[in-house]
Amino acid sequence: MPLLEVKDLRVEYRVYEGMLKVLNRVSISLEKGEKVGIIGESACGKTTTVKTVMRLLASNAKIAGGEVRYSGEDVLAMSKKKLSDLRRRNMSMIFQDPSAALNPVFTIRQQLYDIIKYSSDTRLSKQETHEKAITYLKQAALPEPDRILDSYPFQLSGGMKQRVNIAMALVSANELLIADEPGTSLDVTIEDQIMRLLKQIVEEKRISVILITHALGTVKNFVDRIYVMYAGTIVEEGPTKEVFNNPQHPYTQMLIKAVPKLTGGGVPEGILGQVPSYLTPPSGCRFITRCPYKMEVCAQVPQMYATGGNQRAACFLFDEAHRPK
């Protein structure tokens, strides 16, 4: 049984203008100890997907269909108590902006102690709490953990704040860690350090990871498998190496091509147009408005077709009946 299974998930947001039909039949699965990445541009539903898993969706969000199963249990139908247990012991999340994830008016000590007490099943003494806090901070490679504990967030650099967030997430993430753009707001040298640290920790502890990012290079060195999202749909999935070396879906191909290369060769053409409005998304393939290969059949919703190896892509180009000659 997979650790996490998301099936045909549909999520909509109620706004003044109507319903934003964001997620459309999103399916992902994750085995124990596996690291998967979700890549795609801004506003493609990456964060909405994992927020549904954590049950952290905003109040104007509506789950219009599909299911989320954690170790076989239905997360969407879970009681508050059960859900809280899940978040206490099994899974946790690291957010993009390390400053926004910490409360500015409390010291790290207050915030980290709270989380440790909350996630512990037994009542911890002060000494025990402190020792645990130090252990987690050390795991996140923070020097002088005692000084960090007495600091307010504003006294720490962005990189250190993100390390504190990692320490906090490790308290509860015994099985699953969701990292939503953990390095994006940091400088490249610091991001490199954070990603190396994170990888080392999750591999040591055999924690499963969902890594969300729009930085393709970051995800490439981290995860075993990749899901590519576009406009609220999964357009391609496969082992990391195969997806990068041999992308199949037109969107994936264009996305990888659009990244400027360190080896030079000029700036490639981007992808013309933009992500369609979620108020009235295309009823068929959602990439139809930007796809250079579009066919008549693309007005229908493509399923995931096997494209060779372990890769699958949601594109009619891989359907026998429509494969161009």
Place this chain on the structure above:
Amino acid sequence: MSAPILTGHGLKKYFPTKGGVIRAVDDVDFEMEKGEVLGVVGESGSGKTTLGNMIMGIYPPTSGQIAFSGKALPTRAKDRPVELRRDIQMVFQNPASSLNPRRSVRQALEVPLRVGGSKESVKERIDELLKLVDLPVEYADRFPEELGGGEKQLVAIARALATNPSIVVLDEPTSALDVSIQAKIINVLMRLKDKLELSYVFITHNLSLMRNVSDRVMIMYLGKVREVAATDEFFRNPTHPYTRMLLSSIPVVTEAEEAVKPQKTQSIGEIAGALNLPPGCSFHPRCSYVMDVCKKVDPPLLEIAPGHWCDCHLYPKEYRKEPTT
């Protein structure tokens, strides 16, 4: 080689604060040829935006001089004659905040046109500007909120070009945008550079992008220039330990790029606070080649190969040694 169009000599910008003096830019020299793209690269806090702001005359340097076509530029924009101000324009990082949300594209573009321009030609000129940046002329009557992020940035570029400048300072023009959009913006910028014979000061933290757009790269760290070289030479022979760290930290997509990265150097430590700079070379606490002299003496910027400047005690060669870690 022709005479440089823009030079800076001994540029310093110190900001006095309650906690002490912040040396944002500390003794920077630079030269830019006509038609050149000078890439200014550095992490946050390296002083690259401060340098751009001084070129624009947004604030005057504490000391030092900027010369345009061989003539000294008044340090404050308000002391510069209108013709000079027209000649140097700027595009900011975040198009959502650099455009007034209550002004239509037409109103935004009118402002620079009205300053000393003739009234009757304004409408034609706006159409011309929009065409120049590949936007439909109907966009003139739209408001920023009706435009995508990339389109907003194109409007900001059109606005900068309205005065027929010869130099444009581009301050992270694409870092707020997705890669597919970035490619489009960069292509427009490069096409316009050739068409209108522009010179760019291109400020960014993205070395992969720099590889593909700039003619020369200037690396800044804590207010100082650490390395300058022509782009090809720079990537073939990255010399300064900081440059090597920066390069090795970049997440890349292809194996060919992986091969370009220096393998030995790994990112360690964090950029020091601007208030208490380390003595000697400000990079020494993070440098794996650190020697005793680095902790006391700031190395001078030396030409280690034709056109390739680097300030590190490892050069001249007699000081060279293997990394300590």
